[in-house]
Amino acid sequence: MRLVSLCFLFFTIFQVSAQEATELSTLNKKCQKKYSKALKHIKSKNYEKATKDIQAVLKPYPHFHEGRKKLVSIYLKLNKDSLALPHLKIIADQEPTPDPKVFMTLVDILENEGDYSSAISYTEKLLSTKFSKSKGALKVKQRLKVLQFRHHAYSNPVPFNPTPLSANVNTIYSESLPALNADGSIMVYTSLQPISENSQRKQEDLYMTQIKNDGTFTKGKSIVELNTFENEGAHTFSQDGKIIIFTACNRRDSYGGCDLYISFNKNGRWSEPQNMGPNINSRYSEKQPSLSADKKTLFFTSTRKGGKGKEDIWKVLLIGNKWSEPVNLGPTINTAENEGSPFIHPDNKTLYFRSDGHIGLGGYDLFITRKENADWSTPNNLGYPINSTGNDGAIFVDLQGQYAYYTSDKFNNGAHLDILKFKIPESIKPLPVSYLKINVADIESHFPLQANIEIFDLNDNKSSSNIQSDQNGSALLILQPGNFAVNVVKDGYFFYSENINIDKQSNIIEPFVFEALLQPIRKEVEKYKPIVLNNIFFETGSSELLDISNNAIQNLVSLLNEQPEISIQIIGHTDNVGDEEDNLILSTKRAEAVYNKLIENGISKSRLSFIGKGESEPIASNDTPEGKKANRRTAFIVTQ
Known part of the structure; x- marks a missing residue:
């Protein structure tokens, strides 16, 4: 106690400026001795005595920053950051030449305390000095960006209220990586369970659950055709529910490390998985696939050479029946660190992924990027609290874009x-x-019939996709906003058409479900029923054909050229709006317009006739807009 008072007495006589650091040589002998003892205590790890001695010196010499730094180092070593904090602030505020280590240690502690405003302020203060021109300034500038992002994220949390799925899916073991088909009726996921009742060894397998109309889940079942005694997982499930691509490691047919395997659902059973081959798999690791809704692009994660970082996202394109060479998604997506778990939404423009290289909240964060023309936009963090300070896993977003699924242990x-x-x-x-x-x-x-189904974009005047219905006559396609003709064609049958017009301003789009009943082509004319041409369009109240009717006209021309022995009659119909006689005249003129268009395309007059029926033969109620739309139609019937 006496020594402290002597030090203090000496200090009051030889006071220094508050802006100047006190050097060791300027301490009085008693305080120099006290500090020397403190250093010995530090060397012998007697931190309690060292702390007391340094504090005794700092009381009369508060600008003795060398001693204060020693005190800070003791507190940090003892994990007493809160005790180190005020001393770091004093050094940062008073030391004439800023010490970057002091500043950034202070910033780290302030961030851990949640004081982002102060952390940002001290970082900006350091960068306002000559230090900003040094090599180390680049890292500090990046650190400032991280702090600013985190401050904004924590200050502006996004709505987030996750709930666990039922016990039919989640068990006492680990379930993860959910993937749903387009109509949300099936979910494929993985479960990590013991290989036997008393075994400590666990294996990851693929499971499937049915989702009922009320949103409840059936009890998950192992997909036995795909699972082995090893691990299967990190998968993608096609939107039509017909394909599973998954990751398996170190199999006999592997090209090295982890490879991607593909299986097809045929008659309700999954085919034997096949390695996807050397265009996709390499001697490095390929995993975490995501198949686009049109099945023409496969995204995946790989550590192969030619990437931008440690683990990158790549893609391959299906050209004909072969996959292209892999293409790296480039530096907008991939960093010098790790990117993975890609999920391409069925809109084919929105990509979600995880990264520890982009600015985030810590560890792996989830990000979103959108395809703009041929390029990907700068990724955006999904925000807090979807992302956290830990490692946040893969995400799956349903077709409607209303709900997301992910994996966590927080519950x-x-x-x-x-x-x-x-x-x-x-x-x-x-x-x-x-x-x-x-x-x-x-x-x-x-x-059921296996037929070709064409989706024709009426606005762009081109075919957007062609698929075959399966052995059950079923097919599923993803539709984006636009005006489309759906044409169903099979040899020996008349074609079937539907029109789908989706408003681009729609936020939620209801699914379209059709039953296409095809009429067989036969000699008995009396058995034929009228076939509606759902993609014939006229100007309102007019018989002028719109250009978007060309696809329907060409389909009818093709049919007549392929079946030269048949003749048809074009039939026009209207709804009940307006005068009955006027409607009869309009329907007749519209039928005649189609008749003339067929003749222009080389069809003989002798095979064609036309008639108008006006509003006399409705097929739906005229009390609703939908009914009136159905009644305003053009059809044809075989007459010979």
Whole structure:
């Protein structure tokens, strides 16, 4: 106590400026001795005595920053950051030449305390000095960006209220990586369970659950055709529910490390998985696939050479029946660190992924990027609290863009992983899309038919996709906003057409479900029924054909050229709006317009006739807009 008072007495006589640091040589002998003892205590790890001695010196010499730094180092070593904090502030505020280590240690502690305003302020203060021209300034500038992002993220949390799925899916073990088909009726996921009842060894397998109309889940079942005694997982499930691509490691047919395998659902069973080959798999690691809704692009994660960092996202394109060479998504997406778990939404423009290289809240964060023309936009963090200071896992967003699914252990105190569901915030929603589900069958026997289904974009005047219905006559396609003709064609049958017009301003688009009943081509004319041409369009109140009718005209021309022995009659119909006689005249003129268009395209007059029926033969109620639209139609019937 006496020594402290002597030090203090000496200090009051030889006071220094508050802006000047006190050097060791300027301490009085008693204080120099006290500090020397403190250094010996530090060397012998007697931190309690060292702390007391340094504090005794700092009381009369508060600008003795060398001693204060020693005190800070003791507190940090003892994990007493809160005690180090005020001393770091004093040094940063008073030391004439800023010490970057002091500043950045102070910033780290302030961030851990949640004081982002002060952390940003001290970082900006350091960068306002000559230090800003040094090599180390680049890292500090990046650190400032991170702090600013985190401050904004924590100050502006996004809506987030996740709930775990039911016990039919989540068990006492770990479930993860949910993936749903387009209509949300099936979910494929992984479960990590013991290989036997008393075994400590666990293996990851693929499971499937049915989702009922009320949103409840059936009990998950192992996909036995795909699972082995090793691990299967990190998968993608096609929107039509016909394909699973998954990751398996170190198999006999592997090209090295982890490879991607593909299986097809045929007659309700999954085919034997096949390695996807050397265009995709390499001697490095390929995993975490995501298949686009049109099945023409496959995204995946790889550590192969030629990347931008440690683990990158790549893609391959399906050209004909072969996959292209892999293409790296480039520096906008991939950093010098790790990017993975890509999920391409069915809109084919919104990509979600995880990264520890982009600015985030810590560890792996989830990001969103959108395709703009041929390029990907700068990724945006999904925000807090979707992202956290830990490692946040893969995300799956449903077709409608309303709900997201991901994996977390937050509901069971870290005991195991569960699958959670949450309503996705508006700012990170994908573009609105829907799906067409069509069943093709014979109109008489109702026997399912395998037929070609073309989706023709009437606005762009080009075919957007072609698929085949399966052995059950079923097909599913993803639809984005636009005006489309759906044409179903099969040899020996008349074609079937539908029109789908999706408003680009729609936020939620209801699915389209059709039953395409095809009429067989036969000699018995009396058995034919009228076939509606759903993609013939006229100016309102006029018989002038719109250009978007060309696809329907060409389909009819092709049919007549392929079947030269038949003749047809074009029939025009209207709704009940307006005068009955006027409607009869309008329907006749519209039928005649189609008749003339067929003649222009080389069809003989002798095979054609036309008639107008006006409003006399409605096929729906005229009390609703939908009914009136159905009644305003052009059809044809075979007459010979």
